[in-house]
Amino acid sequence: xxxxxxxxxxxxxxxxxxxxxxxxxxxxxxxxxxxxxxxxxxxxxxxxxxxxxxxxxxxxxxxxxxxxxxxxxxxxxxxxxxxxxxxxxxxxxxxxxxxxxxxxxxxxxxxxxxxxxxxxxxxxxxxxxxxxxxxxxxxxxxxxxxxxxxxxxxxxxxxxxxxxxxxxxxxxxxxxxxxxxxxxxxxxxxxxxxxxxxxxxxxxxxxxxxxxxxxxxxxxxxxxxxxxxxxxxxxxxxxxxxxxxxxxxxxxxxxxxxxxxxxxxxxxxxxxxxxxxxxxxxxxxxxxxxxxxxxxxxxxxxxxxxxxxxxxxxxxxxxxxxx
Ligand code: TUI
Numbered sequence: 001x002x003x004x005x006x007x008x009x010x011x012x013x014x015x016x017x018x019x020x021x022x023x024x025x026x027x028x029x030x031x032x033x034x035x036x037x038x039x040x041x042x043x044x045x046x047x048x049x050x051x052x053x054x055x056x057x058x059x060x061x062x063x064x065x066x067x068x069x070x071x072x073x074x075x076x077x078x079x080x081x082x083x084x085x086x087x088x089x090x091x092x093x094x095x096x097x098x099x100x101x102x103x104x105x106x107x108x109x110x111x112x113x114x115x116x117x118x119x120x121x122x123x124x125x126x127x128x129x130x131x132x133x134x135x136x137x138x139x140x141x142x143x144x145x146x147x148x149x150x151x152x153x154x155x156x157x158x159x160x161x162x163x164x165x166x167x168x169x170x171x172x173x174x175x176x177x178x179x180x181x182x183x184x185x186x187x188x189x190x191x192x193x194x195x196x197x198x199x200x201x202x203x204x205x206x207x208x209x210x211x212x213x214x215x216x217x218x219x220x221x222x223x224x225x226x227x228x229x230x231x232x233x234x235x236x237x238x239x240x241x242x243x244x245x246x247x248x249x250x251x252x253x254x255x256x257x258x259x260x261x262x263x264x265x266x267x268x269x270x271x272x273x274x275x276x277x278x279x280x281x282x283x284x285x286x287x288x289x290x291x292x293x294x295x296x297x298x299x300x301x302x303x304x305x306x307x308x309x310x311x312x313x314x315x316x317x318x319x320x321x322x323x
Contacts (some may be wrong), residue, residue: 005165006188013037016295018195019268020070023267024203027055031062031247032200032291041068056088066091073098076231086110097145104130121161128130128162136190141171141179143193143231143279159185173281175301193279198291204269208288216283224252233276
């Protein structure tokens with residue numbers, strides 16, 4: 001069975017982590033992932049601290065397995081959410097879209113494992129020095145707020161730069177992706193888009209169906225002109241945003257236009273006017289299934305590939321001996 005340093009670090013069965021997605025990574029999905037042997041992560045996003053506390057308690061009612069909370073660093077409530085996760089003794093904290101350095105010592109004192117998500121080698125190195133327990137290296141194939149480097153190029157460079165376990169994210173949705181991540185030196189994978197198309201995810205069915213219909217070129221990146229690139233499924237909203245960017249719209253104008261769009265898209269199911277953050281791997285996702293089946297199928301496929309590689313080596317050796 002495939003056990004890695006990430007399994008030992010977090011006390012989980014499989015090296016599969018559910019990436020935090022605003023409005024979607026709530027107690028139901030998080031507890032399903034943790035109960036299936038992965039690590040579920042609540043997305044604190046821009047929510048108020050009381051909402052985060054409720055989600056932590058709801059998750060604990062539905063699982064006795066480890067889980068995490070992702071803190072979206074730019075949130076106006078970050079300081080208060082940090083206090084909540086410490087008070088609630090959450091086992092794992094992940095962070096996104098910023099540098100969690102100033103909170104690091106408080107997490108460590110509280111015995112919380114910290115796993116920041118980064119898109120550069122420099123920040124990975126800095127956070128390891130500050131006491132991070134693991135690092136998620138997220139490539140630009142991912143959905144949502146992204147960096148500039150692909151998973152294929154970023155992961156091995158982060159692996160070479162740090163000694164703590166690295167988790168690969170961005171563009172992964174099956175056992176092949178897990179094997180590649182391990183080959184690059186990562187100790188696990190984080191997936192977001194794959195878990196949207198799970199039975200337990202509360203995303204609107206129209207959003208799930210748009211992922212099922214997506215092809216390899218159906219995501220676009222908006223916000224390049226403002227320095228806040230975000231990957232979404234292409235729709236009327238992204239066409240409008242890209243048109244505004246080409247016309248030289250300011251960051252404020254674009255932010256105003258984009259306000260509240262994520263909730264509108266993923267929860268209310270307005271798939272044309274709403275923002276549908278999803279990764280490039282959307283094109284490969286063809287079914288909605290239970291979380292347990294998603295994780296089970298990935299592990300089985302990865303194990304099959306790895307044993308296939310071993311028998312390939314054996315056959316190769318036999319051929320060489322015959323020669
Ligand atoms: O955080 C993400 N992806 C996200 S967060 C998010 S929330 C949102 N919701 C609605 C509208 C807009 C945003 C959606 N997607 N990924 C992890 C990630 N973090 N990728 C890159 C980074 C990152 C970037 C800069 C981490 C640190 C960082 O630090 C800069 C610095 O301060 O050094």
